Amino acid sequence: MGETRAKIGTWLGFLLILVWCLLPVVWIISLSFKGPTETAAGSPQFLPKEPTLQNYSDIIDNPDFKDSLINSFGIAAISTFLSVILATLAAYAIARLDFKGKRLVLSIALAIAMFPVVALVGPLFDLWRTLGLFNTWPGLIIPYMSFTLPLAIWTLSAFFREIPWEMEQAAQVDGATSWQAFRKVIVPLAAPGVFTAAILTFFFAWNEFVLALSLTSTTQARTVPAQLSFFVGPDPFNPPYGQLATASVVVTVPIIVIVLLFQRKIVAGLTSGAVKG
């Protein structure tokens, strides 16, 4: 009796949370299938009356959107790649070596992560213009890396610390150089950590808005979140809600796909069986 009640309660809770989280998403998806007349109506209904794919074909044909999508992918991918490589090496050194100033490095990394992004916009804007980095890919990749590295280093060094040192010593006795031991044993074992760090970095770069808006001037380097703010349409009192919703759906899909892909890789307990159970 009490058991069934608990079960019902659990499912009610699930349902509540699902509705709470998914309602806006469903609303955006629904919007993306509505024509301009429907979105302009005073009290639009939830589901589209006449579903249309017009918004999708429009947005794909929009060269600005296409360019910013390419920018988003390129910048996020490059920042993730570089950030993860640097973080892996740094985290390994922090986890394994005893060197002076180890705590200092970690504390500074954490301090950088706490820095408010907005406070940096002004100085960076001036600096980037002087250096010729304004409105370029590196101009965004560099700040994205510096903001994601600390978190990646902290995540990865925690993972490296979990890997028994014997693994590496066994590899060395088996004839591996330090580099081979790192590449063939430690990195594969830290894979869940590497993927976690990669996802976090990619999300940050993909979703970032303030820097993307301030440090770019054209679609040469502007990413999708910033570009969306320029989708105002011809009539300032009647923004193209359908188009905006469609663009949002298009940029959200890759994120969902990536999470689902990597989710399998983030399996806890990959190291189980390395040492006695």
Added chain:
Amino acid sequence: MSRLAAIDMKNIVKEYGDGFLAVNDVSIDVQDGEFMILVGPSGCGKSTLLRMIVGLEDITGGEMMIGDKLVNDLAPRDRNLAMVFQNYALYPHLTVYENIAFPLRLAHVPDAEIDRKVRDASKTLELDEHLDRKPGNLSGGQRQRVAMGRAIVREADAFLFDEPLSNLDAKLRGQMRTEITRLQKRLGITTVYVTHDQTEAMTLGDRVAVLKRGVLQQLATPRELYENPCNLFVAGFIGSPPMNFLPATVEGNTVKLPFGAVDVPPERAEKAAGKGLLMAGIRPENFEDASVRTDKGGGSTFRAEVDVVEWLGNETYAYIPYEAPPEVEAQLRQLERDLDGETMHTQLVVSLDGSSRIKAGEDAEIWVDGRKVQLFDPASGDNLTVDLDNAGRIPVHGTQQAAQSGAAG
């Protein structure tokens, strides 16, 4: 395999940054093809010594020779040794096959040869049906065998084992012990084996090196260690149940013990004459139920109240408590600490024949074999009655060290 792979340690020292001497002036010569055991309680430096042989730990002083090559400054991968770690250290992301093949892949051995060698090893170790599984899905014994497979596939100059059986349950440990002996005899490869378990030390080793706090105490065959321990520490460490230590004084040819006097051979009594209060070491099996023992020659009988009796079928352990004088008790407690033991009741453990009918609480008549009584100097811990011709090698500094710690304790 006629490679000469003797391991010669000469005055090896390991000093840590804080000045702690983990290994202090240890010299051990492991002959080609010999099975050498390093044994001692935790913190005696045996694992550190092993890790210095394989190259995972820097050597502070002394010379480490493998074959005729000085290896002090060689990286582990240049020493061509195979090691089995205490927790196996298998690579969890690789299959059993790839785990065993790992050293060969690093050496760029051709695939066909790798396959042949891995299958050879897996056949020897009966791992054939597990080759495609990951270590995480194997039992402790199977993981242990994979770790051994990774070692034997190498054709290394020597095997090093770091307490390989300590994570297995008792039954499996016994089986694996036999397997390791069989494998080592068949491959005829030089082996150094670290353990804290005196049974493993006794059963596996050609020779055994007993270490205490980084100092080599005695290097001898198991039989020599058992029959001629050089000091209280070795005597207490080797043998299970451990040797009994009793306060004793020698008068003529008799040794006076808390329970009564025991006649000992004149040559033994002579060595211990005029030294005041001594420690007599008598192994449990040198006692017997006087009613069971038919030939009472060479020994004496005494009466004592038995506290607890443990009947095991083939034999019976009887426990007889006694009061020890304070100066001996302090020495016994120190010894127990050195041996990693719990607080010791001053009690006598005697091993009687299984047919003995002695019951707990009974006043029993016990026979003791006087020919087997060893006499120790309680201050230095040295065995006064040691037969030096049959005691292997006893380093001089080892006894000095014992003397110091004895005086301190």
